[in-house]
Amino acid sequence: MTLAIRVPRSTDTARRRSAWLAASLRFAPVVPTLLFLLVFFILPVGEILQGGLVNSDGTYGFGQFARIARTPVYAKVLWTTFSISLLTAAFSVVLGYPVAYLLSRVSDRVRERWLLWIMLPFWTSYLVKTYAWMLLLSKTGVLSSIALALGIVHETTGTIPSLTGVLIGMVHSMLPLAVMTMLPVMRGIDERLSQAAETLGAERSTSFFTMFLPLSSPGVAAAGLLVFVSSLGFFIVPALLGSPRETMIAQLVISSVLELFDMHFAGALSTVLLICSIAIFFLYDRMVGLTSLTGEVRERQRTSRAQGLKLALLIWVGRICAPLARRRETFRQGDGVRLVSPLGLFTIAVMIVLVVLVVPVLSVIPYAFTRGDFIAFPPKLFSVRWFGTFLGSPVWQSAVIRSFVVGFGTAVLSVVLGFGATLAMTRMPQRAVKPVFALMVAPLIVPRIVVAVGLLYLLSRFGLTGTNTGLIIGHTVLAIPYVVVTLAAGFQRFDWRLDDAARVMGASSFQRIRTVVLPLLMASVSAAFLFAFLVSFDDLTIAIFVSGGINTTLPKQMWDDIQLAITPTLAAVSTTLVVLIALVISVSSWLKRRTR
Template structure:
């Protein structure tokens, strides 16, 4: 017995290794609560959707629900429409957003932040507010039709909506900022010296762009296309309000199956189709491009350097061939590489198109009329009184603030611990964990919402604030992790090491060093998590309950009945709130950079 005990006792030279292994393991503990949270409230609900779709209407195991989708022409047509609209939205968003992202990547940081401030405003503006704005602009009696008739450009008009054109306009307007901000980090990471060396060797600027910059920015293009496409798969607000029955998408069928037909199994089968499509696209993307490009990083530094070397070698040869024919290389390609006049003008036009529809809602909030008409009869604030004085709107607004604040706190705590652990993990371990943390951003929201409805119905969380906070936290964690990751990458870890050597505990180091120095990123993550919750409609439709709704849910219920000035007042309030949040976040980042 003593021999056995003695055999288990570590030698003196092994104890430091064991203590080091324990210390390394303790660094990974902060991510455990986040993983458990996502396991219970994300993986399990989504898994139940997969399971629910495998049962027939009579409760027996089988593929009857999927056979119903495949054999019914209308469902096959809806699937085709969904994928077609999502693909067109992704292609247009990337195509229109690439020049904007390119210009921003070449600008000085202060000037780039000014442009991004205006791009962030429509990005974080509620989908309902943006769609409401396009309804006012594109309808038969809307602004564009009225102006066209007044100028004599047309003799009569039926408006642009409902139509496929209206749906694409609304969806591209909503997704274009996402495409720009996804491509921008990758473009900023491209070494400018490659293009400069190529031009020194005789290549024109246009050739250096197409041969070096464009190929190296392809991971960002792929990431933008992926996020826009998968996000578009779950759209239902824009096609429902700007489209006709011909533009019905799968998410609308899912909502109808749950709320009108009470057919949970068929809704699960439809959600499974969306989920499997998203996962397949995600896996192909990760195989070809690499997951880390979603965070603006290079998948393999060695491979990236080797690829840049190959690109530069090819460009050197091309530059030598074209050097005799190159004239005025300094001004060639008119701003393709320097952010010249035409590119700036194009970017200004795109930003104006993004911002103008959002701001066009504001005058209607101050109309004296009892209905929406262009031009609005100014000036009155009675619709703000109607909004703030209505018990229904008051309850919805108060509940949105309560749920938003709770979501921001919970997602920040979970996201901070997860990001802290990821920064100290080896790349082999951090990559799959990062994939799990951003998975709610990849999976269509409608799939998450249906899965949570399955789960919450059993535990009595449907219709409660706790259920909304949990659901919104699942959606907000990816935004928190991505926002904090940028701050952690710039943090000087020697400060934390010095405090550890001086005897500070991990919690004390977090409270006195990490959080104060990362306060700008922490505050931005908190505000963005709040906006994700405050703007969400998908989770609210399934989880909020029918009596006490959130503000987006109340807007959704009202906007389907009539387009009223009260909705304009609500939209204006949300625009002011979002502008305030975006301004505070930008100012905090600017102050942190100056420090």
């Protein structure tokens, strides 16, 4: 005889409600971040799409886009924008690949030491880097003066303004991003695969081209895509280092808003840039296979014939390079012979790239201590009068104070939103993590100029333009991706058994976060806070559209001054920013070492 026990329906419903409530509590921390991005990122981008569809007479249509299509100058600017961005991405990946490869092969201590020098130009303001190249490449700059003194040339017109100057400035700005994007993928490649290939008789070069290079191709693809899309929204470098022939679309957007007051045409230009960015993103993903970065395996792979041709090409290149790699260049000095290995030459090339990254940033410092009334090489040292001019000016004081206030507010809000979102993603199913994470990092993909114009549409309706609140909101949109990526790395190393132990002992969710999670992740939280502060402190794009008035931020004040004249005061401001960034990076590195 079987005894059946019937569970009351009310009990079953209570269990379902309890499970639903528990799931809701786990996912609740991500809700504020999703709402924030929905209101201040998705809706502004939608505003751009809507604004671009408004004709000059106020009716809806495609008149603004027809104006772009029938005007040859806009087609030329679009072509210039894409060609410069493509060249920047290509040079950044080619120059950054050996740097990332070498950093992935060294020990952790050596890697961290060299990453400090890469992070310095990475976080240095675009204005400071561009100002440095103006001092180096101008007609009376350092390089021209040295070339004349050595008799290499008899007269010089300088390298700027020109396409070469624009490419130098943009590659210098984007190269650290390419290295930082490729490095994690290269570090994840198992060295035993190459060792196994060499054990089976493959030459080192053949092993590299047939094993390491294909496995690192997702990182190369991601670096090329991020650099390309980021370059589409550039306006600082082409405006200061280029001529009218190098005008990019972001410059037209700024001109349409600030000079022509044509918001609808600016929206149409931003829409074109946004659509092109999205189209290129999906096309690049489809051709190169960028989704493999997330660990996703495609159900429909490309034909094995295409993959076989790719592999055969790499093997062929490896076989060609193998004999060359075995040879050593010899340099006879008297009776002795000095051998230089290919690895040694490779290391020297990487060192040259790192020097080119760092030296332009540091070259600004001597000009801040000049005794002269203007910039000249060599500077007449030694005086601190320009620091006094900078710190004693009410205009600069107001800009510095506002930048610090907005930066601190941005850092606090970004960390609060980013921490909740990252914590919730650790408890989500893998299916839900990918779209949420994609939304969190979407502000990195969308050109910054598009976000700025969209925020101008939205914030002007609420009267937030020209306020610190509006700046904090805009900078938080830009800072959330950096916070989430930084915290995600910390959560991956977190031992969740400690949280389980605290829960078993009766600690509530808030108590576990306050007493277990936060103390153990303090290094990652501090690094995320500092990075969010730097993103806000360095931003110019949002500040141009949202800051408003005379009381502006430090980058906006630098932008206004640098277009008038290259003065020693700007060198003092740039030196102060370099010292601040170096201090922030050093503190972040110290916190990381202390945690380990």
